[in-house]
Amino acid sequence: MSQPALNSLDAHLKTLHLAAIRQHYHPRAQAAVEEGWPYETYLATLIQEEVDRRTRNRLQRRIKEAHFPLRKELADFDFAALPQLNKQKILTLAQGHYLQQAEPVIFVGAPGLGKTHVAIGLGLAACRQDHRVRFYTVTALINDLHQAQAEHRLPKFLEKAGRHQLIILDELGYVPFSTSGAQLLFQFCAALSEQVSLLVTTNLPFSEWIRVLGDERLTSGLLDRLTFRSHILEFRGESYRFRHQQQSLST
Ligand code: ADP
Ligand code: MG
Numbered sequence: 301m302s303q304p305a306l307n308s309l310d311a312h313l314k315t316l317h318l319a320a321i322r323q324h325y326h327p328r329a330q331a332a333v334e335e336g337w338p339y340e341t342y343l344a345t346l347i348q349e350e351v352d353r354r355t356r357n358r359l360q361r362r363i364k365e366a367h368f369p370l371r372k373e374l375a376d377f378d379f380a381a382l383p384q385l386n387k388q389k390i391l392t393l394a395q396g397h398y399l400q401q402a403e404p405v406i407f408v409g410a411p412g413l414g415k416t417h418v419a420i421g422l423g424l425a426a427c428r429q430d431h432r433v434r435f436y437t438v439t440a441l442i443n444d445l446h447q448a449q450a451e452h453r454l455p456k457f458l459e460k461a462g463r464h465q466l467i468i469l470d471e472l473g474y475v476p477f478s479t480s481g482a483q484l485l486f487q488f489c490a491a492l493s494e495q496v497s498l499l500v501t502t503n504l505p506f507s508e509w510i511r512v513l514g515d516e517r518l519t520s521g522l523l524d525r526l527t528f529r530s531h532i533l534e535f536r537g538e539s540y541r542f543r544h545q546q547q548s549l550s551t
Pocket of ligand 1: 372376377378379381382409410411412413414415416417418501535540541
């Protein structure tokens, strides 16, 4: 086999989008010579660096595309502050099996108890498992749905949403919906409920959902979709922020 010209290596690596190999092949070649690596070890080292770079980039992309409003990790969640919360259940959810079955998750509880924090933490865990995740506040989703409908691209919007494994719908119940908003939300959940895990956080017990949704049939339809095979977690206790404020005032 005739030897290819070394001076085309850079260009070829660029063409093939092998940025990590391009960055490292020269210094690793020096190390290989100095330390007497077999050729295969040199190759394996470079390939590993390329794979690592791609894994890192993909994770960054997954996180960016999820549009989390904040970066909140489960590891930073103080479970001791909410002893009634089923910690084991949340840690099990973080392993991601519910995503394979498109099971819904509902967090119910008063504001300030960490629902959004845990939802984002589960979202990040799903990104690390290479799942596609999207975070919305319910209000923002309904705005997007209205806009998609006005522009006659609702089917496309639903189809794109269906490519995710997890969609977080934060803060159901804070703002009441218009009739069309409630219908669009129902349509969204109905279209996705068996394809994508929907994680809903709400301050309202189920019996009060009708207050924000406005329509009994729609509410029961939505509850039906969201509670079938679902993981329901209740957040009960004292507001974390409030408690910390109290503590810092008293010290
Ligand atoms: P909710 O969504 O239930 O209203 P958040 O998740 O927004 O509550 O929590 C309010 C703030 O308090 C956030 O900054 C969150 O990180 C923090 N927080 C709440 N509970 C805890 C906890 N148990 N451990 C650590 N931080 C917490
Ligand atoms: Mg919240």
